[in-house]
Amino acid sequence: MKNKKISFVILFAITIIAFAFTKFPFQNGNDPWAEKQLMTPADLAKILNDSKSKQPIILSIGFGGGIKGSIEMGAAKEKEGIKNLKKELTKLPKDADIVIYCGCCPFEHCPNIRPAFQLLNEMKFTNHKLLNLSHNLKTDWIDKGYPDK
Structure with a gap:
């Protein structure tokens, strides 16, 4: 018994x-990023609002973004999006301050962030972050009044 x-x-x-x-x-633990590689929206907004801060390279890897200064790559789940991202990354030094984001849907379901972050890892970048948009771009960025296009 x-x-x-x-x-x-x-x-x-x-x-x-x-x-x-x-x-x-x-x-x-199966995601290609470490916890320390997640950047909060508030932290990025603070950097963008401070003209004296070093501005990161912000890459939108979803279906269109609205963050001030971001460069559109296209959806990283698509071959064309990854191709665009890789082309852009080849222009950058390996220690560049890079922030990627999507914001299409809840973080755990996003089809774009994992392939994009994996590419950064494979290309041996050393200072890349993922913007932690846990819900979506509207809820976690736009509705909070953070800098947008």
Whole structure:
């Protein structure tokens, strides 16, 4: 009887852990970025609003963006978008301050951020960040009055 209770507790714990990993895939360690490579919208807005701050290269890798100073690459889930991104990145030094963003949909479902960030990693960039738009561009950037085009 005692072994059945222990087995049940272990099975229950495994089920809870498995559910957590499928419910929150962006936190499971499989993404191509580290936590320190996520930039908050407030931090980027502060930099953009400070003319004395070094301005990063901001690349929109979604279906169109609205962040002030961003360069449109096209959707990174598409071959053309990745091709455009790669072409732009070849012009930059490996230590360039780069921020990429999409904002098309909730962060964990975005089809564009992972291939774009993976490309930056593969090309050996050392100072690239992903703008942490956890909901979408409208909610996390535009509605907050941050600098837009």
